[in-house]
Amino acid sequence: MGLFDRATLAAGRARYAAAQGLRSAWYGAQMRAAKSRTTGFYRPDDPDFTPESGRPDMAALRKAYFNLFVQDRRNVEQGLYPAPRDVTLANLPNALKSARAFQADVAEVERRRQDRNGTEIQDELPEGSNRYPEYYRQNFHYQSGGWFSDESAELYDTQVEALFTGTADAMRRAALAEIAREMRGRDQRGVSLLDVACGNGRFLKTVMNVWPRLRAAGLDLSPNYTEAARKRLAHWPHVEVFHDAAEAMPLPDASQDIVVSIFLFHELPPEVRGPVLAEIFRVLKPGGLFVLADSLQFDDNKGLDGILEYFPHGFHEPYYKSYLSWGLTGACTAQGFARERETLAFLTKITTWRRPL
DSSP states (O other): OOHHHHHHHHHHHHHHHHHHHHHHHHHHHHHHHHHHTSSSTTOTTOTTOOOTTOSOOHHHHHHHHHHHHHHHHHHHHTTSSOOOOOOOGGGHHHHHHHHHHHHHHHHHHHHHHHHTOOOGGGGTOOTTGGGSOGGGSSOGGGOTTTTSOHHHHHHHHHHHHHHTTTOHHHHHHHHHHHHHHHHTTSOGGGOEEEEETOTTSHHHHHHHHHOTTOEEEEEESOHHHHHHHHHHTTTOTTOEEEESOTTSOOSOTTOEEEEEEESOGGGSOHHHHHHHHHHHHHHEEEEEEEEEEEEOOTTSSGGGHHHHHHHHHHSOOTTHHHHHTOOHHHHHHHTTOEEEEEEEETTEEEEEEEOOO
């Protein structure tokens, strides 16, 4: 490597560190502000919380946090995806608007947390909402509107980034790296990709920015989030967003080359996870790849088990506790998937699975 190349590499790393450091500080400040106005908004040291696995190892947490950004930058340098460009002056007005909305909603989230009321949304849903399964009609995370309001769809990204101190997108990019490995040497125009539980389309937009001619689609059960996803993905008119359940996808058998699922399975009841895996297996082509990104589980990083235990205590996560000890490998192999890779990205685990030829 020449002197010019080394200088370019060093400059790129410096820009990355500055941008991601600023981003983490921004969202960390929002979370500290939220905590200062509540009695229990994400406090693993809550005196009412006694984890069976012991208190979180903060050194292990810091190490996992640091390693996330090291791996993210390494993926950029390996050419798996472009460097993130999410810290710009042009984004500042929206960032300020979202921060104000997040802080304004904190009191409502705390009210539900104090009351342990995670089903308030059931009294607010319009007629015809019985098309949605009962497990879905909840205020996950005690969030206002559940999955059933435009405000929730707009606020979700800021809520998640604040919760994870600006690491949510970096954790998602670990799944993007697996897609990139699969795309090497392939003509994107001939590759079909489905994002299951695409939410408001944030990750799928990232995918399309890298492979704009990919034959991609998103699927989500929320009417408000799917509408937000359509608006976010309007630049790519060939991308379709389906408003349907993951356990009954309106897609033909063996129609997808890649299926990705991010942060879905920990919000599914145990009895629904198998049917969703079966649907993913069904729509994948033989030889197709399934990328599953979700929370760490017990023993993935033992020092963090106490933090994982806290989530269902501090937030309305009714199925998360069962997910922590769910036999992911056994469930996937039972559907016929063959395991390939596993990567840990801070509080997220990414596993890849192949539908055999």
